[in-house]
Amino acid sequence: MVELYLLVLTGWPSDGKTNIAKMLRDFGFEYLSTDAVRRKLYPGKAPLDIPYPEGWEPIWDEIRMRRDVTLLSGRNVVIDSCAQNNYIRDKFFSLDLETKLSLKAKGAHLHKYLIKLCVNDDVRLQRELARGRNLDDMLKIIDAMKSDYQDPANYKFEDVLFLEYPNNTFDDQAKILEHIKSLCGCSSRNIWNKYISVKKRKKSYAGKIVVSGEDHRANLEQIIKPHINKSTVMLDEGCGIADHLLLYSMGAKKIYGIDTCTELILEARKSVANRPEIEIMWMDINDLEFDNNTFDIITNVFAPQTKKSCEEVYRTLKKGGLYVRVTGAGEFVEYNGKLLKRPQDIIGRGMFIDKMPKQILTEETHQVKSAGFSFVKVNEFQGIKIFKTMEDAISYLR
Ligand SMILES: C[S@@+](CC[C@H](N)C(=O)[O-])C[C@H]1O[C@@H](n2cnc3c(N)ncnc32)[C@H](O)[C@@H]1O
Known part of the structure; x- marks a missing residue:
C-alpha cells in the first residue's frame, strides 16, 4: 500500500501558511498555491476584484487538476489557501470517481488533513507591515472572508482529519513542521535545507x-x-x-x-x-x-x-x-x-x-x-x- 498525503492549509493571510507549505516542498510535497494560480489567471488583479465565487472557480479547478496529476504520479500535495469555508474545502478534498479508482488501482491510500495555522492579531499585523502591504486592503480581504467563514474545526468531509496549530510564529514553525512531517512519514534522508544553506x-x-x-x-x-x-x-x-x-x-x-x-x-x-x-x-x-x-x-x-x-x-x-x-x-x-x-x-x-x-x-x-x-x-x-x-x-x- 502506498501512503499518500493531501494537506490543505487554512488560515487568514499572514498566518504563515506559505512558509510551512514551502518547507514541506523540501520534503517532497508538491506545493499548490491559490495565490500563485490567481496571479497567473488574473494578472494585475487584486483578490477583491475577482468576483466571488464564480471568478474563483477556475482557480480552484486548476488547483484540483494539478492536485490529481500530482497524486496520480505518487507524490504528496500541500494546498496553500485561506480555505475559509466548507465549499472551498470540499473543492480541495473531493476527488472525482476516476481519480479515486486510479489511486485505488495503484494501491494508494490517501490521507487527508485540514490544517489550521494561526498567529495572534499583533503578529499578523507586524507581518503585514513588514511585507509593505496596505493594511486597509488586508482588513477588507479578511472582512470579506469572514462574511462566509465556517470554523474548520467543525468541517466534516469523508475521512478528513483536522489539525490546529494556534501559534505559528517563526519560533514555533520548526516544531510544527516536524509534527506534520512525522504524521506524513516524511523521512529526513535527502533533505536539502535551503533555509540553512542560503545566506x-x-x-x-x-x-x-x-x-x-x-x-x-x-x-x-x-x-x-x-x-x-x-x-x-x-x-x-x-x-x-x-x-x-x-x-x-x-x-x-x-x-x-x-x-x-x-x-x-x-x-x-x-x-x-x-x-x-x-x-x-x-x-x-x-x-x-x-x-x-x-x-x-x-x-x-x-x-x-x-x-x-x-x-x-x-x-x-x-x-x-x-x-x-x-x-x-x-x-x-x-x-x-x-x-x-x-x-x-x-x-x-x-x-x-x-x-x-x-x-x-x-x-x-x-x-x-x-x-x-x-x-x-x-x-x-x-x-x-x-x-x-x-x-x-x-x-x-x-
Ligand atoms: C520550446 S519548449 C522548451 C523546452 C525545453 N527547455 C527544451 O529546450 O527542450 C518551451 C517550454 O516552456 C514552457 N513554458 C511556456 N511558458 C511558460 C511559463 N510562463 N512558465 C513556465 N514554463 C513555460 C512550455 O510549456 C514549454 O515546455
Missing part, C-alpha cells in the same frame, strides 16, 4: 551569459559544466520534458525544473525518475515561488523570456550566479533556394512569430540588462551546422 547577500551580480543560437546542446554543456559543483543549486525554466536539463545538470546538488504544461511535467518526471536530486514542478517563470538568492545557476532554453521573468531570475539568483538563456537569433538562412527571413520560418516556434532577425536578441538582451545584470555576454552559434540536412533541423526543432 542573504548584497545584491550585486556578475557573470551572466545570454547564449543565442541553435547549436546549443554542446555549447550549453561547455558553458554550464565548469560552474557546477557539489553544492550547486540550479533552476531550469520551461524545462519541457527535461531532456536538456538532464544533459547539463549532472553533479549539481539540487535541480528544479519548472514548466506550466502538465503533460510535459508528467513526462519530465518520468525521465528524471533515476535522478533524485531533480524536482519537476508546476510554476510560472514570471512568478517564481522561491526565496531571494536561492540559485547558483538558472537556465532558460527556448522557453519564453519576459521582463518580469528576468526580474525574477535576478531576484532568485545568488550573488555571482549565472543565468544562461538560449534563444533564436534568427539569422537569414538559405533553404531549397529560398531565403528564409524570419526565425519562425526556420524553427516555427510560437515565441518567434512576427519577430525579425536580430530583434529577439536585441529585445532579450535589453530585458536581461534592465533587470539589473551587470555582465551580459552574447554568444552566437549556427545551429543548422549540427544537423546533417535542413530537414533534420526543422523536424528536430519543431
Whole structure:
C-alpha cells in the first residue's frame, strides 16, 4: 500500500501558511498555491476584484487538476489557501470517481488533513507591515472572508482529519513542521535545507551569459559544466520534458525544473525518475515561488523570456550566479533556394512569430540588462551546422 498525503492549509493571510507549505516542498510535497494560480489567471488583479465565487472557480479547478496529476504520479500535495469555508474545502478534498479508482488501482491510500495555522492579531499585523502591504486592503480581504467563514474545526468531509496549530510564529514553525512531517512519514534522508544553506547577500551580480543560437546542446554543456559543483543549486525554466536539463545538470546538488504544461511535467518526471536530486514542478517563470538568492545557476532554453521573468531570475539568483538563456537569433538562412527571413520560418516556434532577425536578441538582451545584470555576454552559434540536412533541423526543432 502506498501512503499518500493531501494537506490543505487554512488560515487568514499572514498566518504563515506559505512558509510551512514551502518547507514541506523540501520534503517532497508538491506545493499548490491559490495565490500563485490567481496571479497567473488574473494578472494585475487584486483578490477583491475577482468576483466571488464564480471568478474563483477556475482557480480552484486548476488547483484540483494539478492536485490529481500530482497524486496520480505518487507524490504528496500541500494546498496553500485561506480555505475559509466548507465549499472551498470540499473543492480541495473531493476527488472525482476516476481519480479515486486510479489511486485505488495503484494501491494508494490517501490521507487527508485540514490544517489550521494561526498567529495572534499583533503578529499578523507586524507581518503585514513588514511585507509593505496596505493594511486597509488586508482588513477588507479578511472582512470579506469572514462574511462566509465556517470554523474548520467543525468541517466534516469523508475521512478528513483536522489539525490546529494556534501559534505559528517563526519560533514555533520548526516544531510544527516536524509534527506534520512525522504524521506524513516524511523521512529526513535527502533533505536539502535551503533555509540553512542560503545566506542573504548584497545584491550585486556578475557573470551572466545570454547564449543565442541553435547549436546549443554542446555549447550549453561547455558553458554550464565548469560552474557546477557539489553544492550547486540550479533552476531550469520551461524545462519541457527535461531532456536538456538532464544533459547539463549532472553533479549539481539540487535541480528544479519548472514548466506550466502538465503533460510535459508528467513526462519530465518520468525521465528524471533515476535522478533524485531533480524536482519537476508546476510554476510560472514570471512568478517564481522561491526565496531571494536561492540559485547558483538558472537556465532558460527556448522557453519564453519576459521582463518580469528576468526580474525574477535576478531576484532568485545568488550573488555571482549565472543565468544562461538560449534563444533564436534568427539569422537569414538559405533553404531549397529560398531565403528564409524570419526565425519562425526556420524553427516555427510560437515565441518567434512576427519577430525579425536580430530583434529577439536585441529585445532579450535589453530585458536581461534592465533587470539589473551587470555582465551580459552574447554568444552566437549556427545551429543548422549540427544537423546533417535542413530537414533534420526543422523536424528536430519543431
Ligand atoms: C520550446 S519548449 C522548451 C523546452 C525545453 N527547455 C527544451 O529546450 O527542450 C518551451 C517550454 O516552456 C514552457 N513554458 C511556456 N511558458 C511558460 C511559463 N510562463 N512558465 C513556465 N514554463 C513555460 C512550455 O510549456 C514549454 O515546455
